Amino acid sequence: xxxxxxxxxxxxxxxxxxxxxxxxxxxxxxxxxxxxxxxxxxxxxxxxxxxxxxxxxxxxxxxxxxxxxxxxxxxxxxxxxxxxxxxxxxxxxxxxxxxxxxxxxxxxxxxxxxxxxxxxxxxxxxxxxxxxxxxxxxxxxxxxxxxxxxxxxxxxxxxxxxxxxxxxxxxxxxxxxxxxxxxxxxxxxxxxxxxxxxxxxxxxxxxxxxxxxxxxxxxxxxxxxxxxxxxxxxxxxxxxxxxxxxxxxxxxxxxxxxxxxxxxxxxxxxxxxxxxxxxxxxxxxxxxxxxxxxxxxxxxxxxxxxxxxxxxxxxxxxxxxxxxxxxxxxxxxxxxxxxxxxxxxxxxxxxxxxxxxxxxxxxxxxxxxxxxxxxxxxxxxxxxxxxxxxxxxxxxxxxxxxxxxxxxxxxxxxxxx
Amino acid sequence: xxxxxxxxxxxxxxxxxxxxxxxxxxxxxxxxxxxxxxxxxxxxxxxxxxxxxxxxxxxxxxxxxxxxxxxxxxxxxxxxxxxxxxxxxxx
Numbered sequence: 001x002x003x004x005x006x007x008x009x010x011x012x013x014x015x016x017x018x019x020x021x022x023x024x025x026x027x028x029x030x031x032x033x034x035x036x037x038x039x040x041x042x043x044x045x046x047x048x049x050x051x052x053x054x055x056x057x058x059x060x061x062x063x064x065x066x067x068x069x070x071x072x073x074x075x076x077x078x079x080x081x082x083x084x085x086x087x088x089x090x091x092x093x094x095x096x097x098x099x100x101x102x103x104x105x106x107x108x109x110x111x112x113x114x115x116x117x118x119x120x121x122x123x124x125x126x127x128x129x130x131x132x133x134x135x136x137x138x139x140x141x142x143x144x145x146x147x148x149x150x151x152x153x154x155x156x157x158x159x160x161x162x163x164x165x166x167x168x169x170x171x172x173x174x175x176x177x178x179x180x181x182x183x184x185x186x187x188x189x190x191x192x193x194x195x196x197x198x199x200x201x202x203x204x205x206x207x208x209x210x211x212x213x214x215x216x217x218x219x220x221x222x223x224x225x226x227x228x229x230x231x232x233x234x235x236x237x238x239x240x241x242x243x244x245x246x247x248x249x250x251x252x253x254x255x256x257x258x259x260x261x262x263x264x265x266x267x268x269x270x271x272x273x274x275x276x277x278x279x280x281x282x283x284x285x286x287x288x289x290x291x292x293x294x295x296x297x298x299x300x301x302x303x304x305x306x307x308x309x310x311x312x313x314x315x316x317x318x319x320x321x322x323x324x325x326x327x328x329x330x331x332x333x334x335x336x337x338x339x340x341x342x343x344x345x346x347x348x349x350x351x352x353x354x355x356x357x358x359x360x361x362x363x364x365x366x367x368x369x370x371x372x373x374x375x376x377x378x379x380x381x382x383x384x385x386x387x388x389x390x391x392x393x394x395x396x397x398x399x400x401x402x403x404x405x406x407x408x409x410x411x412x413x414x415x416x417x
Numbered sequence: 418x419x420x421x422x423x424x425x426x427x428x429x430x431x432x433x434x435x436x437x438x439x440x441x442x443x444x445x446x447x448x449x450x451x452x453x454x455x456x457x458x459x460x461x462x463x464x465x466x467x468x469x470x471x472x473x474x475x476x477x478x479x480x481x482x483x484x485x486x487x488x489x490x491x492x493x494x495x496x497x498x499x500x501x502x503x504x505x506x507x508x
Contacts, residue, residue: 241462252458254437255487300435301487303464308418308490310431343458399458 003107022108022187023194028201031228032060034382035220036235037206037243039063040072041182042360042367043235044189044200045375046382048106051196053376054383059198060229062222064205068186071238074305074337075368076260076294078273078284080117080177081142084133087393087405088346089140094390095373096142096176102372108188110180111287116272117177120152120159120322122166126277130172137174145173155271160324166278168322177273179284185371209247209357217247217356233358233382235374238338239303240361247354251361252343252399256297257336258365259307261315263329265289274322281318290332293319297339297365307336339365344404349378350387350396358382359396418490423497424477432475439468439482439498464488470498 001007001020011018034050036043039061050056063069081096083089102110121127127146134144148170153161161168190200201224208221209232219228236243241251270285283293295315298307312334320327342348342362347370352359360378363370377388387395398404418430438461444452464487471481480498485491 239464241460242464250459250461252460254460254462255464300485301437301462301467301469302490303488304490306490308430310429313431400454 003109023190023200026060026194026199026201028060028062028204028222028224028227029199031219032199033058033230034233035059035227035229035231036061036233037220038070038235038237039067039186039190039200039202040070040235040237041068041185041189041371042072042237042363042374042378043233044186044193045371046233046235046360046378047198047200047375048189048193048196049375049379050383051193051198052105054379056383057197059193060227061193061198061200062204062206062220062227063200063202066202067190067200068183070236071337071339071363071367072182072186072371074260074335075182076282076284076292077179077182077286077368078117078177078282079112079180079369080174080273081369082117082119082133082137082144082172082174082177083407084136085405085407088407089136089142090390091373091377091394092370093140093142094376095370098372098376099180099369100176102180102185102188106188106192108184108191110184110188112178112180114176114178115284116173116175117275118147118152118155118171118173118272119275120168120171120277122169122278124169127169130277134172143174143176145175147171147173156274158269158325159322163321166321171277173272179273179286182368185368189375206243206246209354211354215355217354229356231356231358231382233360233378235360235378237340237361237363237367240340240359244352244359244361247352247357249352249354251348251359253348253362254301254341255303256299256339256341257302257304257307258294258297258339259311259315259334259336260292260294261312261334262286262293262332263291263326264332266291266329276318276322279314279318279321281315281322283319291319291326291329294365297341298336302336303338305336305338307334339363339367343399344406345408346405347374347394348396349374349381349391349394351381351385352396418492420471420473420481420483420492421495422473422476422479422481423495424479425473428473428476432473433481434472434474436470436472436480438463439470466493 377391
């Protein structure tokens with residue numbers, strides 16, 4: 001089905017009763033050229049790029065639950081490309097450019113909203129660091145503006161500018177950043193991939209790998225039977241260690257829980273995505289009016305998809321420091337997602353030491369914005385057996401070589417590196 | 418999550434900080450590079466009962482060895498970690 005103003009009008013005249021399923025819920029075949037484990041944004045995007053860019057359409061995406069039931073549906077929907085280190089800068093900008101054309105590419109409304117992302121700074125040192133990051137971005141052709149206090153006051157007059165301990169001094173603004181509707185991203189990729197022949201198989205948990213005498217992966221064992229595969233790609237961030245262990249691999253990853261929060265709906269307040277530079281707090285306002293926000297990971301290994309009170313308190317304190325008036329707003333929902341915390345804070349997209357098994361992992365808490373870029377470069381790797389030029393540094397062996405990409409300089413936990 | 422410190426009793430999570438899996442042991446000086454790489458970077462990342470080190474920063478400042486299920490956050494045992502502070506445990 002192709003969506004357009006005409007299909008909308010036609011459906012409207014029939015009381016919206018003629019809409020069909022936007023993607024096919026498939027049953028597994030015996031064999032695929034490529035099997036992707038994980039029906040989140042990254043897995044589905046990979047399948048779509050394989051089919052659309054690389055002409056490989058005999059592809060299956062296996063999902064343990066329902067598509068988008070993991071981190072794709074648990075994030076705070078922020079998209080941006082304001083990174084400073086070689087390896088990250090180009091990759092996230094590639095992803096940003098794909099966000100900008102996603103709705104046309106997929107023929108699906110993913111509600112990409114380039115409302116701007118502003119990182120506030122609160123000290124001279126932080127201003128210098130942000131100026132440097134902004135300059136790095138501009139050298140690489142990415143938009144960035146360093147705003148002074150007057151410009152921030154004009155843009156967001158409701159902030160607390162009387163904070164004596166952490167005074168707002170200005171901010172680094174990327175106007176092209178913003179938000180997207182996370183569920184629609186999942187459904188959009190499913191819609192477009194399915195139309196090109198990709199099988200999306202839900203309720204299909206991978207329980208092991210089939211290997212030949214040389215150790216090459218020849219398929220996957222699943223709760224719905226054995227499925228043969230020319231190549232297998234893993235896109236199961238949060239559970240990467242568990243799936244990799246089935247192939248005998250240990251990864252430089254710890255799984256941690258990251259919480260996110262949404263308030264009751266209020267009238268339009270926030271014009272953009274904003275981060276507090278003196279703590280860890282990021283916030284945007286959804287189209288329904290709720291403030292969607294989050295902060296740090298809880299800080300202990302977890303697969304539980306729920307967090308604890310101390311981080312909730314810390315995050316809300318960050319929000320109150322910037323916007324004291326939200327203390328009157330009630331919290332509507334709170335949830336947790338499981339993050340692949342890699343040891344340098346950057347993702348891993350590479351072949352594994354196991355022949356036929358490919359890895360897309362380690363997204364820490366920045367995976368959503370990378371969804372289209374991750375799909376493209378992972379599809380490139382699966383199709384061509386070579387690293388995409390914009391993801392050439394996300395190698396699995398970079399830790400052993402000392403070529404880490406430590407954008408934040410902390411690793412899986414702040415006390416380790 | 419609340420932790421029953423063997424010295425201080427039951428306390429809320431905010432008093433504690435986390436080090437991680439208690440299993441890895443720092444390789445001796447002069448150990449092969451592979452051992453160091455393994456220790457610094459690779460993790461078992463256990464889904465289930467895991468023995469781990471916690472620090473009671475907001476209390477007695479003792480290091481604790483806690484067995485906790487990473488799937489449910491259920492804590493099954495808390496004992497003083499070997500080393501500083503552990504000598505007085507038996508008393």
